[in-house]
Amino acid sequence: MTLPRNKSRRVTLDDVATRARVSAVTASRVLRKPEMVSAGLRARVDSAVRELAYIPNQLASALASSHTGRIGVIVPSLTNGVFGDYLRALHDVFIPAGFQVLVLNSHYLAGREEKAIATMLGQFPEAMILAGVDQTPQARKSLQQAGIPVVQTMEMTEDPIDINIGLSQREAGYAAARHLFDLGHRHVGQISAPHDARSRQRLEGYLQACAEFYATPMLASTEEPCTVPLGGELLTELLTRWPKVTGIFCGNDNLALGALFECQRRGIRVPHDLSIIGFNDLEVSACAYPSLSTVAVPRYEMARRAAEIILEITRGTGHRPKQRRIDLGFRLIARDSTGKAG
Amino acid sequence: MTLPRNKSRRVTLDDVATRARVSAVTASRVLRKPEMVSAGLRARVDSAVRELAYIPNQLASALASSHTGRIGVIVPSLTNGVFGDYLRALHDVFIPAGFQVLVLNSHYLAGREEKAIATMLGQFPEAMILAGVDQTPQARKSLQQAGIPVVQTMEMTEDPIDINIGLSQREAGYAAARHLFDLGHRHVGQISAPHDARSRQRLEGYLQACAEFYATPMLASTEEPCTVPLGGELLTELLTRWPKVTGIFCGNDNLALGALFECQRRGIRVPHDLSIIGFNDLEVSACAYPSLSTVAVPRYEMARRAAEIILEITRGTGHRPKQRRIDLGFRLIARDSTGKAG
DNA sequence: TTGTACGATGATAGCGCTGTCAATTGTCCT
DNA sequence: AGGACAATTGACAGCGCTATCATCGTACAA
Numbered sequence: 001m002t003l004p005r006n007k008s009r010r011v012t013l014d015d016v017a018t019r020a021r022v023s024a025v026t027a028s029r030v031l032r033k034p035e036m037v038s039a040g041l042r043a044r045v046d047s048a049v050r051e052l053a054y055i056p057n058q059l060a061s062a063l064a065s066s067h068t069g070r071i072g073v074i075v076p077s078l079t080n081g082v083f084g085d086y087l088r089a090l091h092d093v094f095i096p097a098g099f100q101v102l103v104l105n106s107h108y109l110a111g112r113e114e115k116a117i118a119t120m121l122g123q124f125p126e127a128m129i130l131a132g133v134d135q136t137p138q139a140r141k142s143l144q145q146a147g148i149p150v151v152q153t154m155e156m157t158e159d160p161i162d163i164n165i166g167l168s169q170r171e172a173g174y175a176a177a178r179h180l181f182d183l184g185h186r187h188v189g190q191i192s193a194p195h196d197a198r199s200r201q202r203l204e205g206y207l208q209a210c211a212e213f214y215a216t217p218m219l220a221s222t223e224e225p226c227t228v229p230l231g232g233e234l235l236t237e238l239l240t241r242w243p244k245v246t247g248i249f250c251g252n253d254n255l256a257l258g259a260l261f262e263c264q265r266r267g268i269r270v271p272h273d274l275s276i277i278g279f280n281d282l283e284v285s286a287c288a289y290p291s292l293s294t295v296a297v298p299r300y301e302m303a304r305r306a307a308e309i310i311l312e313i314t315r316g317t318g319h320r321p322k323q324r325r326i327d328l329g330f331r332l333i334a335r336d337s338t339g340k341a342g
Numbered sequence: 343m344t345l346p347r348n349k350s351r352r353v354t355l356d357d358v359a360t361r362a363r364v365s366a367v368t369a370s371r372v373l374r375k376p377e378m379v380s381a382g383l384r385a386r387v388d389s390a391v392r393e394l395a396y397i398p399n400q401l402a403s404a405l406a407s408s409h410t411g412r413i414g415v416i417v418p419s420l421t422n423g424v425f426g427d428y429l430r431a432l433h434d435v436f437i438p439a440g441f442q443v444l445v446l447n448s449h450y451l452a453g454r455e456e457k458a459i460a461t462m463l464g465q466f467p468e469a470m471i472l473a474g475v476d477q478t479p480q481a482r483k484s485l486q487q488a489g490i491p492v493v494q495t496m497e498m499t500e501d502p503i504d505i506n507i508g509l510s511q512r513e514a515g516y517a518a519a520r521h522l523f524d525l526g527h528r529h530v531g532q533i534s535a536p537h538d539a540r541s542r543q544r545l546e547g548y549l550q551a552c553a554e555f556y557a558t559p560m561l562a563s564t565e566e567p568c569t570v571p572l573g574g575e576l577l578t579e580l581l582t583r584w585p586k587v588t589g590i591f592c593g594n595d596n597l598a599l600g601a602l603f604e605c606q607r608r609g610i611r612v613p614h615d616l617s618i619i620g621f622n623d624l625e626v627s628a629c630a631y632p633s634l635s636t637v638a639v640p641r642y643e644m645a646r647r648a649a650e651i652i653l654e655i656t657r658g659t660g661h662r663p664k665q666r667r668i669d670l671g672f673r674l675i676a677r678d679s680t681g682k683a684g
Numbered sequence: 685t686t687g688t689a690c691g692a693t694g695a696t697a698g699c700g701c702t703g704t705c706a707a708t709t710g711t712c713c714t
Numbered sequence: 715a716g717g718a719c720a721a722t723t724g725a726c727a728g729c730g731c732t733a734t735c736a737t738c739g740t741a742c743a744a
Contacts, residue, residue: 012729023694059404060405061731064730142397228626229628407702
């Protein structure tokens with residue numbers, strides 16, 4: 001019984017090879033391309049691996065093969081339900097494919113994102129997935145130089161770093177506002193906690209709809225981090241300034257939920273007195289009372305597609321998708337929280 | 343102007359050293375221990391780094407120094423709001439300290455957890471943080487052999503692998519149920535989607551309270567993944583079987599929220615007709631209408647403490663905390679969704 | 685039988701960085 | 715002036731693994 005030479009040392013490939021009476025290269029092959037090794041040696045190596053409880057050092061492996069098996073992901077928030085689903089999709093695709101997913105949080109700050117991208121690049125990921133398209137020039141440059149697939153998600157841009165898969169936040173925002181105008185509302189407000197370009201684009205969509213219907217934009221927004229209770233506060237602010245409002249477009253479903261609760265608290269009937277539409281179609285929105293109208297964005301699908309494209313490029317024939325820009329669209333979901341005006 | 347020798351090759355430390363006319367070792371020191379290098383050379387190296395846009399290869403660094411700067415984390419779910427806060431706390435502490443956080447998802451499955459732990463160990467993390475205390479024997483063994491700090495969180499165990507920081511889920515469940523009994527309720531039900539030992543322990547706490555008050559346990563539970571709408575379904579099931587129920591302990595706040603919406607839908611007044619208490623104190627619970635009574639668990643604090651203990655061990659004097667088991671307790675928060683019986 | 689081809693295995697040389705220790709310089713003390 | 719000492723800097727040898735190519739048999743065709 002040969003034990004690892006040094007009790008404090010982790011078991012290495014050499015230990016396995018020695019024990020199986022083969023060379024290190026053969027042991028390595030058994031683990032990576034078993035079909036290249038004869039059955040006899042393979043069995044010997046396999047049992048040595050088991051007996052020594054060998055765990056390959058992926059660091060050394062990555063260094064030698066310059067194949068890190070890592071995917072870098074930068075998201076602006078870990079707590080937001082949207083990114084929960086988004087990350088889940090990435091894990092669902094990458095983990096079974098033998099990749100690791102490294103996640104860094106930009107906290108909705110361009111500076112933090114730039115730093116996160118630099119940190120991530122130091123890990124030599126085989127691809128990067130970003131939320132949003134507004135990276136700093138410096139970050140763009142680093143990403144381009146890295147020479148790896150880069151997927152920008154969540155929104156569309158004319159000028160992607162590499163690949164872009166998302167939807168038009170502006171159009172989606174327009175659709176939400178438009179839904180209220182189409183129901184006959186003429187005093188339509190918007191509440192939001194805009195931390196990123198996406199919120200701002202949804203806001204633009206709202207403004208466009210207002211312009212088309214000759215309606216005065218009525219806004220309440222804040223710099224605070226977006227939470228459910230904030231929805232109540234912003235609703236209060238909006239109603240104080242514009243009591244005639246009969247329809248509200250909330251920047252996202254969390255705000256909408258907070259607004260809904262605030263209505264219940266104040267005895268405002270939804271949708272009879274006030275119509276509310278949210279954004280994102282979080283799981284909770286469908287079962288709220290009344291159920292929340294919202295705009296569904298394909299966040300799981302978007303991340304899944306991004307992941308699959310990367311897999312294709314990375315280990316397939318290395319061939320890239322035909323189109324660099326993929327618009328996955330959105331879906332307006334009219335539920336019970338929005339109704340005809342009057 | 344010296345450009346990287348080979349256009350396709352990433353810039354290495356040697357490139358920087360050559361450009362700054364120093365040895366690689368000195369360049370390395372400028373990056374890691376600048377105070378050991380004279381101001382002149384330091385300036386030369388710094389500008390070379392900037393001009394070449396050098397990004398250190400952390401793989402090589404980790405291999406050479408056997409210091410990976412990685413923390414392995416296994417959580418059962420990425421979407422659950424509880425783990426959002428938990429992961430945020432870990433990032434908040436580890437990222438500024440120069441560590442990376444690797445997260446793997448066990449999907450509430452012991453088998454997946456075991457595999458995730460093995461995968462993680464292959465990354466040679468400097469410490470591991472786990473949710474829960476019920477790792478498989480095999481996983482326990484690997485973790486012990488790894489010789490790194492291991493922190494089990496979220497619940498307490500008599501026999502930690504290494505360090506344990508959490509709370510008694512059983513007592514917390516008892517407190518929630520007890521709250522309803524104390525308000526005079528005699529028909530107290532419980533709904534849950536028990537995927538982990540923690541839900542089951544909360545259930546046990548409920549059963550203990552029932553026993554103390556000579557009350558019949560009334561349960562509705564499911565194997566399905568826990569969602570908000572599920573809370574409504576389980577409430578329906580419970581009320582169908584036991585129409586006399588006047589108080590409900592929900593396994594977590596998501597279920598409680600779903601139950602609350604279902605009550606609104608059915609015209610059941612909360613708390614007049616039915617008292618509801620949840621678990622976890624998610625952000626939404628405080629602003630729901632009526633606001634949800636719940637049990638607050640220190641999930642952010644728990645993760646933060648775990649991270650700080652690891653930091654202390656890893657780079658401090660390597661000294662371990664006095665106690666291996668830390669109970670952070672919980673807090674019953676009585677809000678408007680629970681009221682006196684009758 | 686001899687030559688050829690091919691599959692299986694091993695020897696070697698790094699991947700890019702850091703730990704270690706030796707070499708060099710300048711400073712301060714006796 | 716001579717030497718001890720500290721502050722800098724560099725040479726060298728790996729960390730544990732894999733890419734690459736050389737080597738060794740063995741099977742098969744001629």
